[in-house]
Amino acid sequence: MKICGIVCEYNPFHNGHVYHIQKTREITNCELLLCVMSGNAVQRGEFAIADKWTRAKAAIEAGCDLVIELPYPYVVQRGDRFAHGALRILALAGVQELVFGSESNDLHLLQQMAKDLEKRSTVTQKDISYAKALENTLNDKLSSNDMLGVFYIQEAKQYGIIPHTLQRTNQYHDVSLHSSIASATAIRKAYLEHRSIQDYTPMKTDSFHEHTWNDYYSYLQMFLATADNKHLASFFLMDEGIENLFKRQIQHPTFDDFLSACISKRYTRTKIQRTLLHLLTQTTKAEINALAPISYLRPLAFNAKGQAYLRTLSKQGITIASRFKDIPMPYRQLEMRSTIAYAYPFDAAKRQHILQRERLSAEVL
Structure with missing residues (x-):
């Protein structure tokens, strides 16, 4: 077969x-x-x-x-x-x-x-x-x-x-809905802006939800403000002192402002988001290193x-x-x-x- x-x-x-x-x-x-x-x-x-x-x-x-x-x-x-x-x-x-x-x-x-x-x-x-x-x-x-x-x-x-x-x-990053085949990025953006996406996906939109980083930002602010650097550095992908950057920028009022302040030639949007996701799930470097x-x-x-x-x-x-x-x-x-x-x-x-x-x-x- x-x-x-x-x-x-x-x-x-x-x-x-x-x-x-x-x-x-x-x-x-x-x-x-x-x-x-x-x-x-x-x-x-x-x-x-x-x-x-x-x-x-x-x-x-x-x-x-x-x-x-x-x-x-x-x-x-x-x-x-x-x-x-x-x-x-x-x-x-x-x-x-x-x-x-x-x-x-x-x-x-x-x-x-x-x-x-x-x-x-x-x-x-x-x-x-x-x-x-x-x-x-x-x-x-x-x-x-x-x-x-x-x-x-x-x-x-x-x-x-x-x-x-x-x-x-x-x-991949095209955000326009100009043909019957649009990128996932464009479809997500249109959905979050409450525009119709029914011509671009066979999925029913009642299964979608506005699930964004803003939902987690207040928790992240509390966690980053109260955790010491040694503890933060134990989490997976928390490398090169990025925890110091997060602590400096966590005072921003919105997640988008925080993210914009953290993005640089060294740290891309995806690198930052992945690192924060592992912080949310409490994924440690020791756990990843020990995985079979x-x-x-x-x-x-x-x-x-x-x-x-x-x-x-x-x-x-x-x-x-x-x-x-x-x-x-x-x-x-x-x-x-x-x-x-x-x-x-x-x-x-x-x-x-x-x-x-x-x-x-x-x-x-």
């Missing part, structure tokens, strides 16, 4: 993702399509506009067979670690080919960049962000998906997974074909974490804390529902 994979966030699931699914099946002629998807948190360092179960269901309804969750510690990470976790899961699931969106749609170029990157021992450079250091290392400015593509290619190589590119129909490699698959949604394939994988000795308690304890603890943080802005009844849903199994769709 030919198994193909997609790495995604679906924040939210939209018409461009439907196109990606259709073209992936066309390009690979696969018999089963599997997605590795971020959970309630996403890589840009914030919470998704709709919960993971709803987004996974939308993917199945659009033509995927199986959606597997990318564990929280690999979601809220820079691109190379995000790709490392995602490709590890694809390999565990027996995926043979991967199709990813690309601004350049030049697989040969991205493969060459992946080879060039392998020759460098590090891309870290003082006083600039990792993304900028990567561009300097490769002597090229990469768009968001091409940069991720380089990391996907690096990781895919070690597992023998064949990569394919698909031309993106818009730019991913050894399980947690299904979020599947159809009958996906369910049958999960049984096949289980017979092959792959751990299928169908129940929350089947997830290895260190990962389970981090996943639950991320769910608690995600549920924080809702009323008591909704929070309880979200926490209860986390402990339930996925259902066949």
Whole structure:
């Protein structure tokens, strides 16, 4: 059986993702399509506009067979670690080919960049962000998906997974709604501005919510003002003295003002948001350093074909974490804390529902 994979966030699931699914099946002629998807948190360092179960269901309804969750510690990470976790899961699931969106749609170029990157021992450079250091290392400015593509290619190589590119129909950060396929950024922006998005996503907007960093800012102000620097420095991604910067700027009245004051050549918006998200979930460096490699698959949604394939994988000795308690304890603890943080802005009844849903199994769709 030919198994193909997609790495995604679906924040939210939209018409461009439907196109990606259709073209992936066309390009690979696969018999089963599997997605590795971020959970309630996403890589840009914030919470998704709709919960993971709803987004996974939308993917199945659009033509995927199986959606597997990318564990929280690999979601809220820079691109190379995000790709490392995602490709590890694809390999565990027996995926043979991967199709990813690309601004350049030049697989040969991205493969060459992946080879060039392998020759460098590090891309870290003082006083600039990792993304900028990567561009300097490769002597090229990469768009968001091409940069991720380089990391996907690096990781895919070690597992023998064949990569394919698909031309993106818009730019990742495009905020305009000028065609039937709009970026997730544009759709989120339009939703928060109470504009209609029904032409751009098959998802029902009653599953969306205005879940922003403003909901957490008063808590962050209190925490950063009262915690000592040694304690703050124990949290994951709290490096290079960034806790001092946070403490200096936390007096700003709004999160947007705080964020603007913190952004620099060294600290990008996403770096800051990821760091703060790990602070919210109390993720420590010690916890991340002690994590064993991913050894399980947690299904979020599947159809009958996906369910049958999960049984096949289980017979092959792959751990299928169908129940929350089947997830290895260190990962389970981090996943639950991320769910608690995600549920924080809702009323008591909704929070309880979200926490209860986390402990339930996925259902066949």
